[in-house]
Amino acid sequence: MIHPRTLRVDYSKTTSVVCVVGSELNVNINRSAPPSSKFFSVKCSSTVQYSISPPPHTTSHLSPIPLNGNSVLLISMSHASESENDSKLSLQYYGESKEVLGRALLHLTAVELSLDVDADRDGVVEKNNPNKGYWKWGPDGHGAILLVNCDSEWTYFKKPDSDHNTVSKVSDLKDMSVMVLRTRGPAKLPKGYKLTMHISQGDAESVRVFRARSSEVGSNAMSGNVLYNFFVRDYPLVLSREVLSQEVPYTGGVAEMNFYVEGLKFPDKDFDGLISINLSLLEPISEGLPETPIFTDKVVFRVAPWIMTPNTLQPVEVFVCSTSDNYQFLKGMKHIVSKSGLKLKICNEYMNRGDRWMQDELEFGYIDSPHQSFPVVLDSPRDGDLMDFPYNELLGPDFGYVTRVPQRTDVSSLDSFGNLEVSPPVTVNGKNYPLGRIIIGVAFPTAIKGRNMTKVVQDFLWAQKVQEPIALFSDWLLVGHVDEFMTFVPAPDRKGFRLLLASPDAGYKLFRGLQNDGHGQAKLFEGLKDEEPITVDEILSHDDLQAENNYVQSCIDWNRDVLKRELGLVDEDIIDLPILFKLVEDTKALYRAVAFFPDMVNMIVLGKNLGIPKPFGPKVDGCCALEAEMCSLMEGLGLSCTFIDDFASYHKRLGEVHCGSNVRREPFDFKWWNQEM
Structure with missing residues (x-):
């Protein structure tokens, strides 16, 4: 699934840009051009793919191409970067006599991001299922399933586990649904970029999200000795009624981070049982200004009925x-x-x-x-x-x-x-x-x-x-x-x-x-x-x-x-x-x-x-x-x-x-x- 994103560039300036693999950056060439521009040309690293819409008549984009008022540059990257800003693309503008009027330079960093759930309902959290953001009933349906955590791991002084604000026993994790954040890319994101996870105020009444402080492989997260540990200190709360949005770590390289999604409420008159959880990559604009989202991934759960x-x-x-x-x-x-x-x-x-x-x-x-x-x-x-x-x-x-x-x-x-x-x-x-x-x-x-x-x-x-x-x-x-x-x-x-x-x-x-x-x-x-x-x-x-x-x-x-x-x-x-x-x-x-x-x-x-x-x-x-x-x-x-x-x-x-x-x-x-x- 292609996630298009409009990107603005400034001529006579170098811009660092993060490109998510599977997304497409759309640059309106005319809107970013200097006044009186009539032509443009494009040059890029071999790791960058691009096309021009509508396609120009010339086969070489290194020579000046007539600037159309609707010309759009479509940029994508198919593989994650090894290091920050390791790919480049330049966009050069020319006047009527082919004189150079300006040049915009993009330093590109590609990352793979995927928020994953068991969308095909087979007990395994598959990677980037195209239907993970939608619920559909039936044997050919899709969408992940969430249990209300209404049992109690405690025998004395007990109350339903959903009434606890912490994961007090690791055995409680088996009642939650595993959600995996999969990332691939350089050791760290360019300065100012960050990942956040967020839910709506309405959904926050019905769900809570914990994460594993250390990375766990999604398919093996619930196996082995981990279920036999008695006390748990390594599962911090990420999202709740009080915290609707929180930054989550980007660990660099090839990584998987497990999250545990806990249902709090059964479907009822005021709750249809559907819950959405979102992951966003935020881009800095300027010191003192809010970051803006440049990529969002969404997963949907349905709470299991009684x-x-x-x-x-x-x-x-x-x-x-x-x-x-x-x-x-x-x-x-x-x-x-x-x-x-x-x-x-x-x-x-x-x-x-x-x-x-x-x-x-x-x-x-x-x-x-x-x-x-x-x-x-x-x-x-x-x-x-x-x-x-x-x-x-x-x-x-x-x-x-x-x-x-x-x-x-x-x-x-x-x-x-x-x-x-x-x-x-x-x-x-x-x-x-x-x-x-x-x-x-x-x-x-x-x-x-x-x-x-x-x-x-x-x-x-x-x-x-x-x-x-x-x-x-x-x-x-x-x-x-x-x-x-x-x-x-x-x-x-x-x-x-x-x-x-x-x-x-x-x-x-x-x-x-x-x-x-x-x-x-x-x-x-x-x-x-x-x-x-x-x-x-x-x-x-x-x-x-x-x-x-x-x-x-x-x-x-x-x-x-x-x-x-x-x-x-x-x-x-x-x-x-x-x-x-x-x-x-x-x-x-x-x-x-x-x-x-x-x-x-x-x-x-x-x-x-x-x-x-x-x-x-x-x-x-x-x-x-x-x-x-x-x-x-x-x-x-x-x-x-x-x-x-x-x-x-x-x-x-x-x-x-x-x-x-x-x-x-x-x-x-x-x-x-x-x-x-």
């Missing part, structure tokens, strides 16, 4: 709380986690302080780049008694943390992350979503007293861009979470998954079938302490309950249509689960729905193993009819059902298995930057 992981990805570890009353729940969870060959992390009561809703407090995701990837927990604004768990227990080396803090008056039950899910990858009307789509629950548009997920969280989710959110109607529920009526499970066919929806219609169909087969006196909740059993006949005779479930079914059907449209699904991709609801009065004297018996859709998905709330349904021949129906529906997909007793410790508190657990999963194999936008 990415959620759907149920179809491989689980890594499971998180639950231990409380004084959830022994049966923990027993079931330990069984299914062990059966799945996973780790179980138990948050004990001294930490959870009785807050058992692990799903509601946090959501696991990750960030990814060609050089580094690590999990990042998104902390919800609900801030119950589990509020310290994500920061104190999860934040650490290669485990990041992010949150969005709204005004407390803006927070409702819909800000708990049982109300935040993500679909598996889908294609909708020809548009591919290889990382799936985020799903949140909100109020119906016409609701006067409706609750919504707070705006700062919604803005954050939308700004990540790669998992375009879908808003469902969940405010009809007392708790208001989408995981109360939907989830996804893996499948061996079709789209690779099934959408499971709670369905009162399916529940009534099942119970009517039991009644028709003579099992109307079979009881729900039989054997449960402090719970009144109810027969199938009694349920079917309860007209108000039927009306309430008709209302619930209409709400779920609304969401069913939205999900079919936004995820490109057909009815064959959806399985209806037999679940009944009832309406209760909330604190605002509004009637909202809760599950009538344990809500089987509110399950934990661990590969082919499903941990499902034990429904305590009517028994036929000693078997729970609801469990049998669930097994029949799931085992056809090769999935194994484990029923977990959460009745007293979760269901009675308006939650279920999914609400009380959380799963960290493997990241997608698909790289987000290859997504077509």
